[in-house]
Amino acid sequence: MIKRLLLGAVTATALLAQTAQAGENLWVYSKGTDTRPQGSYEFKLSNVTRVGKGSGDYRFNDLRPEIEYGVTDKLTVSGELVFFDHSYSVDNPDLQPFFDTQGEADGRFNQSAFAGYELALKYNVLSPYKDAFGLSLGLSYERRDKYRLDGADINQDSFSGTIYLQKDFLDDTLITVANLKTEFERRKTPGVLEEEISVEFSLGAAYRVAPKWFVGLEFRHQSDYLNPQEKEEAGNPGFDDKGFNNSLDRSSFDLGDFRLGSQHQRGNYFGPSVHYAEKKWWVTAGVLWQVSGGGSQFSFSRNGKNYDEHEKMHVGFSYGYEF
């Protein structure tokens, strides 16, 4: 009964909220420099499905409902909830942490769970509509209780800074953007502490093929830099007395000890997107394939692709409407 009521309430809310634009997504990952008009709200629902680890089967849905609010015309704040939905069974014992989490050979991991939340702000410095190019700056904090890769319980806090650039051509019908996001993550699991610095760089181009319709292309690079501290390994061969792997440099962003560690994994993706907008709402869909990837000797990389941090394909869908 409670489930039915919940379903009814969710659906009714969705139906009533039919009234939907600034900051709308034209791609799966890349974003433009627009901020929301002062006093306006926007609801967004986005999902990225990540598929394929090069071993067995793997599917992961990263679902995020989000509310954005324009504090001023130049400053937008947002809050989003994070839901993870994992289903996988991998064959290769070296594909970690998936193989262990699923219960080793022939095991399977299925879980749908609330995974955390993110709070963010975006400040617009230059407008692509009247300045030589658009520039916005973003800051965000994310709290996670579930690990994105395998769905296991973790304790993770991360802070990130993003630079958004946008340059329009052909009377704003051809939009190009570049985003550079640097994330500082502190992740704790029993016996392991990871301080990771990750870099995400994306490029997007979208053309208005007809009123309301944009068709685009997107490139995304993501890499991480870390040396996990495995306390149980302290003093063992290949590890120092604190449990750091001797052949990797560690990342640190403590005050007075800032360093970028060894690159552990990297992945490069490329693919198309399509965007449709009505006056009050918009929808975007896109697909990205990993075109190249790799990492350190400890990463799971095969045939020029990386599969422990990265996947074969990302399918993105997002929807937004305005209050």
Add this chain to the structure above:
Amino acid sequence: MDRRSFIKIASLTTAGFVLPVSQLQAKTYLTLEQAKNLILGDVKLQQERTLELSKEQMKSIQSASKTRVRNNTLQTWKTEQGDWFILDQVIGKHENIDIAVGLSNDGKVKGIEILTYRETYGYEVAHPKWRAQFHGRDHRQILKLDKQIKNISGATLSSRHITDGINRLTHTWSQVLRHL
């Protein structure tokens, strides 16, 4: 929450937002006749002329106004006094914005009216005070946002394209209409 419930709720939420597409109408502010009366007063327009610009004229207007000329046709009406009434479109975020512009017989902007605005935000460009910034302007000066024309924060794209549109039309008068 088990997998089935999770997926069911997520699907229903998504479907609820996407499927019942509401019929949203464009905001129509004025008819053509109302716009003409507001801009030029109770004057009689001559027969409509659909102006077809040659490639050379388009290039020339584009070069002089520093604004792209996307269409080679323009709906125009002349008055007995030699003033012009023009129906035009400029680019909005998703769709075009219909505008009507009146030019005096010496090429100065007599008025602008927003006929149809189809975007969620930026309708402040219809505010009389903002539009009044264009009155009396002509092709001798290329108008720019934040210089001669005040930008409307939160409606920058619409402000920019209407400003560009006026530059294009005053130069269309200078290059073509004044000779007709």
